[in-house]
Amino acid sequence: MPANPTPSWFGVLQADARLATSLIGIARRNPNGSGSSLEKAQKALAKIRFCLIDPNGYGLSESEIALLEQSCAEIDLALQDFSRNL
DSSP states (O other), X not given: OOSSOOOOHHHHHHHHHHHHHHHHHHHHHOGGGHHHHHHHHHHHXXXXXXXXXXXXXXXXXXXXXXXXXXXXXXXXXXXXXXXXXX
């Protein structure tokens, strides 16, 4: 096994989902400076969605796809909720 194994795409996309969720939380705590955080959260969400267009190309299993789709739905709801509460 190599000293620094390449992370799976699922691991990278899962980290992006956690990042987006954290950024939305930061935006909630600081609404006046939320623009940058929300933009970065939307970019992370877009990256996940892009990879879900061709999940086989990224080596994603059915269960990984389902988890990422659920994460996307949760991030979407959080972004909508934030927008409604401005």
